[in-house]
Amino acid sequence: MIASILKHLRANGEQLDSEISQALNIPMAQLKTHVAQLSASGDVICCKVTRFIEGKKIEGISCRLSCDLPAPARGRKPGVKKDPNADNKYPE
Secondary structure, eight states, rough: OOHHHHHHHHHHOOOHHHHHHHHHHHHHHHHHHHHHHHHHTSSSEEEEEEEEEEEEEEEEEEEETTOOOOOOSOOOOOOOOOOOOGGGSSOO
C-alpha cells in the first residue's frame, strides 16, 4: 500500500490526502496512518492546508515527495552588475 502511495505521488506530484484517497480507493483513516509512516521516515513531506474551491472551504493535508525539488528557472540569473568605474576605485 505504501509503495502505491509513493508511485502515485511520483506520477502526479503534490496532492491533497482526499485526492490520493479517491485515486487509490483507500479509506481516509488508513491513508492517514500510511502517510504518517511515510512522513516519519522522511519519504514524504506533509503540511496542513486550507483551500477555497468555488467558495467551499476544504481543509486537508498536502503531501509531496521529499526529494521532489522544483526545476531551476531557465534564462539569466540575477546577479551583481559590473560597475564600469570599478577599476578607478582608488585614483592616484
